[in-house]
Amino acid sequence: MLTTLKLRDFRCFATLETEFAPGANVIVGPNAQGKTSLLEAACVLLRLQSPRAATLGPLVRIGAAGFVVDGFYSGNHLQFYYSPRRKKLALDSVEQRSAAEYLHIGRAVWFSNADIALVRGPADERRRYLDFVAAQIDPGYRRHLRNYEKALRSRNRLLKTPAVRWREVAAFDEPLVTAGMALAQARSRLVAALEPLAVEAQRAIGGRAGELLAMRYEPGIGNEDFAARLTASREEDLRLRQTTVGPHRDELVLEINGHGSELASEGQQRTLALALRLAQARLIAERREALPLLLLDDIFGELDPARRNALLTHLPAGAQQIITTTHLDWAQAEIGRVFHLENRVLRVEY
Ligand SMILES: Nc1ncnc2c1ncn2[C@@H]1O[C@H](COP(=O)(O)OP(=O)(O)OP(=O)(O)O)[C@@H](O)[C@H]1O
Numbered sequence: 001m002l003t004t005l006k007l008r009d010f011r012c013f014a015t016l017e018t019e020f021a022p023g024a025n026v027i028v029g030p031n032a033q034g035k036t037s038l039l040e041a042a043c044v045l046l047r048l049q050s051p052r053a054a055t056l057g058p059l060v061r062i063g064a065a066g067f068v069v070d071g072f073y074s075g076n077h078l079q080f081y082y083s084p085r086r087k088k089l090a091l092d093s094v095e096q097r098s099a100a101e102y103l104h105i106g107r108a109v110w111f112s113n114a115d116i117a118l119v120r121g122p123a124d125e126r127r128r129y130l131d132f133v134a135a136q137i138d139p140g141y142r143r144h145l146r147n148y149e150k151a152l153r154s155r156n157r158l159l160k161t162p163a164v165r166w167r168e169v170a171a172f173d174e175p176l177v178t179a180g181m182a183l184a185q186a187r188s189r190l191v192a193a194l195e196p197l198a199v200e201a202q203r204a205i206g207g208r209a210g211e212l213l214a215m216r217y218e219p220g221i222g223n224e225d226f227a228a229r230l231t232a233s234r235e236e237d238l239r240l241r242q243t244t245v246g247p248h249r250d251e252l253v254l255e256i257n258g259h260g261s262e263l264a265s266e267g268q269q270r271t272l273a274l275a276l277r278l279a280q281a282r283l284i285a286e287r288r289e290a291l292p293l294l295l296l297d298d299i300f301g302e303l304d305p306a307r308r309n310a311l312l313t314h315l316p317a318g319a320q321q322i323i324t325t326t327h328l329d330w331a332q333a334e335i336g337r338v339f340h341l342e343n344r345v346l347r348v349e350y
Protein backbone atom coordinates (compact mmCIF):
# COMPACT_ATOMS: atom_id res chain seq x y z
CA MET A 1 0.00 0.00 0.00
CA LEU A 2 1.11 3.56 -0.80
CA THR A 3 0.67 5.54 2.41
CA THR A 4 2.30 8.88 1.57
CA LEU A 5 3.25 10.73 -1.59
CA LYS A 6 5.32 13.91 -1.85
CA LEU A 7 6.11 15.77 -5.06
CA ARG A 8 8.39 18.60 -6.02
CA ASP A 9 8.39 20.27 -9.43
CA PHE A 10 6.40 17.43 -10.95
CA ARG A 11 4.23 18.51 -13.95
CA CYS A 12 1.99 21.35 -12.73
CA PHE A 13 2.88 20.90 -9.03
CA ALA A 14 5.59 22.97 -7.36
CA THR A 15 5.04 20.96 -4.18
CA LEU A 16 2.36 18.59 -2.98
CA GLU A 17 2.09 16.25 -0.04
CA THR A 18 -0.65 13.76 0.72
CA GLU A 19 -1.60 10.57 2.54
CA PHE A 20 -3.61 7.75 1.04
CA ALA A 21 -6.03 5.36 2.73
CA PRO A 22 -6.35 1.60 2.18
CA GLY A 23 -9.01 0.66 -0.40
CA ALA A 24 -10.33 3.37 -2.69
CA ASN A 25 -8.99 6.93 -2.82
CA VAL A 26 -10.98 9.14 -5.17
CA ILE A 27 -9.56 12.41 -6.45
CA VAL A 28 -12.25 14.70 -7.74
CA GLY A 29 -11.54 17.92 -9.59
CA PRO A 30 -12.27 19.94 -12.72
CA ASN A 31 -10.16 19.56 -15.88
CA ALA A 32 -6.50 20.54 -15.96
CA GLN A 33 -6.07 20.59 -12.17
CA GLY A 34 -3.41 17.87 -12.14
CA LYS A 35 -5.42 14.68 -11.46
CA THR A 36 -3.68 12.59 -14.10
CA SER A 37 -0.35 14.13 -13.11
CA LEU A 38 -0.86 12.99 -9.53
CA LEU A 39 -1.55 9.40 -10.61
CA GLU A 40 1.38 9.57 -12.97
CA ALA A 41 3.58 10.61 -10.04
CA ALA A 42 2.51 7.55 -8.06
CA CYS A 43 3.35 5.37 -11.07
CA VAL A 44 6.75 7.00 -11.55
CA LEU A 45 7.55 6.58 -7.86
CA LEU A 46 6.81 2.84 -8.01
CA ARG A 47 8.00 1.99 -11.52
CA LEU A 48 10.36 4.85 -12.57
CA GLN A 49 8.32 5.05 -15.73
CA SER A 50 5.47 7.19 -16.94
CA PRO A 51 2.42 5.50 -18.40
CA ARG A 52 1.78 8.45 -20.71
CA ALA A 53 5.24 9.59 -21.77
CA ALA A 54 8.07 7.59 -23.29
CA THR A 55 10.68 9.73 -21.51
CA LEU A 56 10.63 11.51 -18.16
CA GLY A 57 11.79 14.93 -19.44
CA PRO A 58 8.28 16.34 -19.99
CA LEU A 59 7.37 15.52 -16.37
CA VAL A 60 9.72 18.16 -15.00
CA ARG A 61 7.72 21.28 -14.16
CA ILE A 62 8.32 23.94 -16.77
CA GLY A 63 11.10 26.21 -15.56
CA ALA A 64 12.41 23.72 -12.95
CA ALA A 65 15.64 21.72 -13.21
CA GLY A 66 14.30 18.37 -12.06
CA PHE A 67 11.49 16.68 -10.13
CA VAL A 68 11.32 14.67 -6.92
CA VAL A 69 8.82 11.94 -6.10
CA ASP A 70 8.97 10.53 -2.60
CA GLY A 71 6.72 8.13 -0.72
CA PHE A 72 6.22 5.15 1.55
CA TYR A 73 5.08 1.96 -0.09
CA SER A 74 4.68 -1.34 1.80
CA GLY A 75 6.77 0.17 4.59
CA ASN A 76 9.65 1.07 2.26
CA HIS A 77 10.76 4.64 1.71
CA LEU A 78 11.16 5.31 -2.02
CA GLN A 79 12.79 8.49 -3.32
CA PHE A 80 13.51 9.42 -6.90
CA TYR A 81 15.08 12.57 -8.25
CA TYR A 82 15.14 13.10 -11.98
CA SER A 83 16.63 15.77 -14.17
CA PRO A 84 17.63 15.32 -17.80
CA ARG A 85 21.25 15.31 -16.63
CA ARG A 86 21.09 13.34 -13.42
CA LYS A 87 19.00 10.62 -11.77
CA LYS A 88 19.13 9.69 -8.13
CA LEU A 89 17.38 6.82 -6.42
CA ALA A 90 17.14 5.99 -2.75
CA LEU A 91 15.56 3.04 -0.99
CA ASP A 92 15.09 3.48 2.75
CA SER A 93 17.47 6.46 2.59
CA VAL A 94 20.25 4.40 1.00
CA GLU A 95 21.29 5.69 -2.39
CA GLN A 96 20.98 3.00 -5.06
CA ARG A 97 23.53 2.44 -7.82
CA SER A 98 21.15 0.24 -9.79
CA ALA A 99 17.37 0.31 -10.01
CA ALA A 100 16.98 -3.44 -9.53
CA GLU A 101 16.33 -3.55 -5.81
CA TYR A 102 14.24 -0.39 -5.87
CA LEU A 103 12.03 -1.75 -8.64
CA HIS A 104 11.59 -4.98 -6.78
CA ILE A 105 9.35 -3.12 -4.31
CA GLY A 106 6.68 -1.38 -6.39
CA ARG A 107 3.72 -2.97 -8.16
CA ALA A 108 1.30 -0.87 -10.18
CA VAL A 109 -1.35 -1.17 -12.86
CA TRP A 110 -2.52 1.83 -14.85
CA PHE A 111 -6.00 2.11 -16.36
CA SER A 112 -6.96 5.08 -18.51
CA ASN A 113 -9.25 6.22 -21.28
CA ALA A 114 -6.22 6.41 -23.51
CA ASP A 115 -5.88 2.61 -23.17
CA ILE A 116 -7.91 2.23 -26.34
CA ALA A 117 -4.55 2.90 -28.02
CA LEU A 118 -3.51 -0.59 -26.86
CA VAL A 119 -5.99 -1.92 -29.39
CA ARG A 120 -6.06 0.76 -32.09
CA GLY A 121 -2.60 2.24 -31.80
CA PRO A 122 0.66 1.12 -33.39
CA ALA A 123 2.52 -2.00 -32.23
CA ASP A 124 4.85 -0.09 -29.94
CA GLU A 125 1.87 0.64 -27.65
CA ARG A 126 1.44 -3.11 -27.16
CA ARG A 127 5.16 -3.68 -26.70
CA ARG A 128 5.19 -0.98 -24.04
CA TYR A 129 2.29 -2.75 -22.34
CA LEU A 130 4.19 -6.05 -22.36
CA ASP A 131 7.36 -4.37 -21.09
CA PHE A 132 5.51 -2.65 -18.25
CA VAL A 133 4.05 -5.96 -17.03
CA ALA A 134 7.16 -8.04 -17.65
CA ALA A 135 9.38 -5.70 -15.64
CA GLN A 136 7.13 -6.29 -12.63
CA ILE A 137 7.13 -10.06 -12.67
CA ASP A 138 10.49 -10.94 -14.21
CA PRO A 139 13.53 -9.47 -12.41
CA GLY A 140 15.94 -9.90 -15.35
CA TYR A 141 13.64 -8.38 -17.95
CA ARG A 142 14.65 -4.73 -17.67
CA ARG A 143 18.31 -5.60 -18.09
CA HIS A 144 17.64 -7.53 -21.30
CA LEU A 145 15.49 -4.69 -22.61
CA ARG A 146 18.14 -2.09 -21.79
CA ASN A 147 20.92 -4.16 -23.39
CA TYR A 148 18.84 -4.76 -26.46
CA GLU A 149 17.92 -1.10 -26.90
CA LYS A 150 21.52 -0.04 -26.42
CA ALA A 151 22.86 -2.49 -29.02
CA LEU A 152 20.05 -1.56 -31.41
CA ARG A 153 20.74 2.18 -31.10
CA SER A 154 24.45 1.70 -31.73
CA ARG A 155 23.86 -0.59 -34.67
CA ASN A 156 21.32 1.77 -36.25
CA ARG A 157 23.63 4.75 -35.75
CA LEU A 158 26.34 2.97 -37.72
CA LEU A 159 23.90 1.97 -40.44
CA LYS A 160 23.11 5.65 -40.93
CA THR A 161 26.72 6.74 -41.50
CA PRO A 162 27.56 7.65 -45.14
CA ALA A 163 30.06 4.82 -45.72
CA VAL A 164 28.83 1.86 -43.73
CA ARG A 165 31.57 -0.49 -42.59
CA TRP A 166 29.92 -3.81 -42.16
CA ARG A 167 32.47 -5.17 -39.73
CA GLU A 168 31.68 -2.37 -37.29
CA VAL A 169 27.94 -2.96 -37.62
CA ALA A 170 28.32 -6.69 -37.09
CA ALA A 171 30.19 -6.08 -33.84
CA PHE A 172 26.79 -5.30 -32.32
CA ASP A 173 25.16 -8.48 -33.60
CA GLU A 174 26.28 -10.60 -30.67
CA PRO A 175 24.85 -8.37 -27.86
CA LEU A 176 21.75 -7.76 -29.99
CA VAL A 177 21.13 -11.47 -30.44
CA THR A 178 21.79 -12.38 -26.80
CA ALA A 179 19.46 -9.72 -25.41
CA GLY A 180 16.96 -10.14 -28.26
CA MET A 181 16.55 -13.88 -27.72
CA ALA A 182 16.07 -13.35 -23.99
CA LEU A 183 13.42 -10.69 -24.67
CA ALA A 184 11.60 -12.81 -27.22
CA GLN A 185 11.45 -15.76 -24.84
CA ALA A 186 10.27 -13.61 -21.95
CA ARG A 187 7.57 -11.92 -24.06
CA SER A 188 6.38 -15.21 -25.45
CA ARG A 189 6.02 -16.66 -21.92
CA LEU A 190 4.31 -13.49 -20.77
CA VAL A 191 1.69 -13.53 -23.52
CA ALA A 192 0.96 -17.19 -22.80
CA ALA A 193 0.39 -16.32 -19.13
CA LEU A 194 -1.74 -13.24 -19.88
CA GLU A 195 -3.98 -14.85 -22.45
CA PRO A 196 -6.27 -16.97 -20.26
CA LEU A 197 -6.69 -14.06 -17.84
CA ALA A 198 -7.54 -11.62 -20.62
CA VAL A 199 -9.93 -14.10 -22.26
CA GLU A 200 -11.79 -14.51 -19.00
CA ALA A 201 -11.96 -10.77 -18.40
CA GLN A 202 -13.17 -10.07 -21.94
CA ARG A 203 -15.92 -12.65 -21.56
CA ALA A 204 -16.97 -11.28 -18.18
CA ILE A 205 -17.03 -7.62 -19.20
CA GLY A 206 -18.42 -8.23 -22.68
CA GLY A 207 -21.34 -10.01 -21.01
CA ARG A 208 -23.98 -11.60 -23.19
CA ALA A 209 -22.19 -10.75 -26.41
CA GLY A 210 -20.08 -13.84 -25.72
CA GLU A 211 -16.96 -12.24 -27.06
CA LEU A 212 -14.07 -14.60 -27.59
CA LEU A 213 -10.68 -13.01 -27.37
CA ALA A 214 -7.52 -14.55 -28.76
CA MET A 215 -4.06 -13.20 -28.14
CA ARG A 216 -0.88 -14.21 -29.93
CA TYR A 217 2.74 -13.18 -29.75
CA GLU A 218 4.30 -12.60 -33.16
CA PRO A 219 8.08 -12.35 -32.76
CA GLY A 220 9.96 -9.81 -34.87
CA ILE A 221 12.72 -12.38 -35.22
CA GLY A 222 10.38 -14.80 -36.96
CA ASN A 223 10.39 -18.39 -35.85
CA GLU A 224 13.95 -18.98 -36.95
CA ASP A 225 17.20 -18.36 -35.24
CA PHE A 226 17.72 -14.62 -34.69
CA ALA A 227 21.44 -14.64 -35.58
CA ALA A 228 20.69 -16.26 -38.94
CA ARG A 229 17.85 -13.80 -39.62
CA LEU A 230 20.13 -10.89 -38.84
CA THR A 231 22.78 -12.11 -41.27
CA ALA A 232 20.18 -12.76 -43.94
CA SER A 233 18.73 -9.26 -43.65
CA ARG A 234 22.00 -7.38 -44.19
CA GLU A 235 21.11 -6.08 -47.62
CA GLU A 236 17.73 -4.92 -46.43
CA ASP A 237 19.31 -3.27 -43.38
CA LEU A 238 21.78 -1.42 -45.61
CA ARG A 239 19.08 -0.33 -47.99
CA LEU A 240 16.78 0.98 -45.26
CA ARG A 241 19.68 2.10 -43.06
CA GLN A 242 18.24 0.45 -39.97
CA THR A 243 17.95 -2.94 -38.31
CA THR A 244 14.89 -4.53 -39.86
CA VAL A 245 14.50 -7.68 -37.73
CA GLY A 246 14.34 -8.15 -33.98
CA PRO A 247 12.05 -7.76 -30.97
CA HIS A 248 11.61 -4.04 -31.74
CA ARG A 249 9.35 -5.37 -34.49
CA ASP A 250 7.36 -7.69 -32.20
CA GLU A 251 3.59 -7.62 -32.41
CA LEU A 252 0.94 -8.67 -29.95
CA VAL A 253 -1.90 -9.86 -32.15
CA LEU A 254 -5.40 -9.42 -30.74
CA GLU A 255 -8.50 -11.04 -32.19
CA ILE A 256 -12.17 -10.91 -31.27
CA ASN A 257 -14.37 -13.77 -32.40
CA GLY A 258 -11.75 -14.86 -34.92
CA HIS A 259 -11.20 -11.45 -36.53
CA GLY A 260 -8.48 -8.85 -36.11
CA SER A 261 -9.34 -6.38 -33.36
CA GLU A 262 -9.27 -3.52 -35.88
CA LEU A 263 -12.58 -4.90 -37.16
CA ALA A 264 -14.15 -4.96 -33.70
CA SER A 265 -16.71 -2.37 -32.66
CA GLU A 266 -15.70 0.57 -30.53
CA GLY A 267 -17.36 -0.99 -27.49
CA GLN A 268 -15.57 -4.30 -28.07
CA GLN A 269 -12.27 -2.48 -28.44
CA ARG A 270 -12.81 -0.58 -25.18
CA THR A 271 -13.68 -3.84 -23.45
CA LEU A 272 -10.57 -5.42 -24.88
CA ALA A 273 -8.33 -2.62 -23.60
CA LEU A 274 -9.88 -3.04 -20.18
CA ALA A 275 -9.43 -6.82 -20.34
CA LEU A 276 -5.72 -6.36 -21.07
CA ARG A 277 -5.34 -4.16 -18.00
CA LEU A 278 -7.32 -6.54 -15.80
CA ALA A 279 -5.19 -9.44 -16.99
CA GLN A 280 -2.13 -7.42 -16.06
CA ALA A 281 -3.48 -6.75 -12.56
CA ARG A 282 -4.36 -10.41 -12.06
CA LEU A 283 -1.01 -11.66 -13.29
CA ILE A 284 0.99 -9.29 -11.10
CA ALA A 285 -1.11 -10.24 -8.07
CA GLU A 286 -0.57 -13.93 -8.83
CA ARG A 287 3.14 -13.83 -9.53
CA ARG A 288 4.16 -11.38 -6.85
CA GLU A 289 1.79 -12.87 -4.30
CA ALA A 290 0.87 -9.31 -3.36
CA LEU A 291 -1.67 -6.89 -4.76
CA PRO A 292 -0.62 -4.11 -7.14
CA LEU A 293 -1.61 -0.49 -6.61
CA LEU A 294 -4.40 0.26 -9.07
CA LEU A 295 -4.26 3.67 -10.72
CA LEU A 296 -7.53 4.40 -12.49
CA ASP A 297 -7.49 7.59 -14.51
CA ASP A 298 -10.92 8.95 -15.27
CA ILE A 299 -12.37 5.68 -16.58
CA PHE A 300 -15.47 5.17 -14.46
CA GLY A 301 -17.39 8.16 -15.79
CA GLU A 302 -16.93 6.85 -19.33
CA LEU A 303 -18.04 3.24 -18.85
CA ASP A 304 -21.66 2.16 -19.10
CA PRO A 305 -23.08 0.82 -15.81
CA ALA A 306 -22.81 -2.85 -16.87
CA ARG A 307 -19.15 -2.62 -17.76
CA ARG A 308 -18.43 -0.48 -14.73
CA ASN A 309 -19.85 -3.16 -12.44
CA ALA A 310 -18.03 -5.92 -14.30
CA LEU A 311 -14.81 -3.97 -13.90
CA LEU A 312 -15.37 -3.41 -10.19
CA THR A 313 -16.07 -7.08 -9.57
CA HIS A 314 -13.05 -8.08 -11.64
CA LEU A 315 -10.46 -5.87 -9.99
CA PRO A 316 -8.30 -7.87 -7.59
CA ALA A 317 -10.22 -7.73 -4.31
CA GLY A 318 -8.69 -5.65 -1.56
CA ALA A 319 -6.18 -3.82 -3.76
CA GLN A 320 -5.55 -0.18 -2.94
CA GLN A 321 -6.90 2.14 -5.63
CA ILE A 322 -6.34 5.74 -6.58
CA ILE A 323 -9.14 6.89 -8.84
CA THR A 324 -9.47 10.23 -10.59
CA THR A 325 -12.71 11.69 -11.83
CA THR A 326 -14.25 15.04 -12.73
CA HIS A 327 -17.58 14.14 -11.12
CA LEU A 328 -18.73 11.62 -8.57
CA ASP A 329 -22.24 10.89 -9.83
CA TRP A 330 -21.31 7.36 -11.02
CA ALA A 331 -20.20 6.32 -7.54
CA GLN A 332 -22.23 4.50 -4.95
CA ALA A 333 -22.25 5.85 -1.43
CA GLU A 334 -19.22 5.21 0.74
CA ILE A 335 -16.76 4.73 -2.02
CA GLY A 336 -13.74 5.37 0.20
CA ARG A 337 -11.63 8.43 0.91
CA VAL A 338 -12.56 11.37 -1.31
CA PHE A 339 -10.15 14.22 -2.11
CA HIS A 340 -10.80 17.48 -3.89
CA LEU A 341 -8.12 18.87 -6.18
CA GLU A 342 -8.35 22.43 -7.39
CA ASN A 343 -5.81 25.24 -7.93
CA ARG A 344 -3.00 22.78 -7.19
CA VAL A 345 -4.34 22.15 -3.66
CA LEU A 346 -5.43 18.66 -2.63
CA ARG A 347 -7.63 18.38 0.42
CA VAL A 348 -9.51 15.50 2.00
CA GLU A 349 -13.24 15.94 1.55
CA TYR A 350 -14.41 12.96 3.64
N1 LIG B 1 5.91 19.81 -17.30
C1 LIG B 1 4.86 20.57 -16.96
N2 LIG B 1 5.05 21.74 -16.29
C2 LIG B 1 4.00 22.52 -15.94
N3 LIG B 1 2.73 22.22 -16.20
C3 LIG B 1 2.47 21.08 -16.85
C4 LIG B 1 3.52 20.19 -17.26
N4 LIG B 1 2.97 19.13 -17.89
C5 LIG B 1 1.65 19.35 -17.87
N5 LIG B 1 1.33 20.50 -17.26
C6 LIG B 1 -0.01 21.08 -17.01
O1 LIG B 1 -0.58 20.44 -15.90
C7 LIG B 1 -1.97 20.64 -15.92
C8 LIG B 1 -2.67 19.43 -15.35
O2 LIG B 1 -2.65 18.36 -16.27
P1 LIG B 1 -3.37 16.97 -15.96
O3 LIG B 1 -3.34 16.18 -17.21
O4 LIG B 1 -2.78 16.34 -14.76
O5 LIG B 1 -4.85 17.47 -15.63
P2 LIG B 1 -6.16 16.65 -15.23
O6 LIG B 1 -6.63 17.18 -13.92
O7 LIG B 1 -5.92 15.21 -15.34
O8 LIG B 1 -7.17 17.15 -16.35
P3 LIG B 1 -8.34 16.34 -17.16
O9 LIG B 1 -9.51 16.27 -16.24
O10 LIG B 1 -8.61 17.25 -18.31
O11 LIG B 1 -7.78 15.02 -17.55
C9 LIG B 1 -2.32 20.99 -17.35
O12 LIG B 1 -2.79 22.32 -17.40
C10 LIG B 1 -1.02 20.85 -18.09
O13 LIG B 1 -0.88 21.78 -19.11
Ligand SMILES: [Mg+2]
Nearest residue numbers: 035036037298
Ligand atom coordinates in the same frame (compact mmCIF):
# COMPACT_ATOMS: atom_id res chain seq x y z
MG1 LIG C 1 -6.59 13.75 -16.72
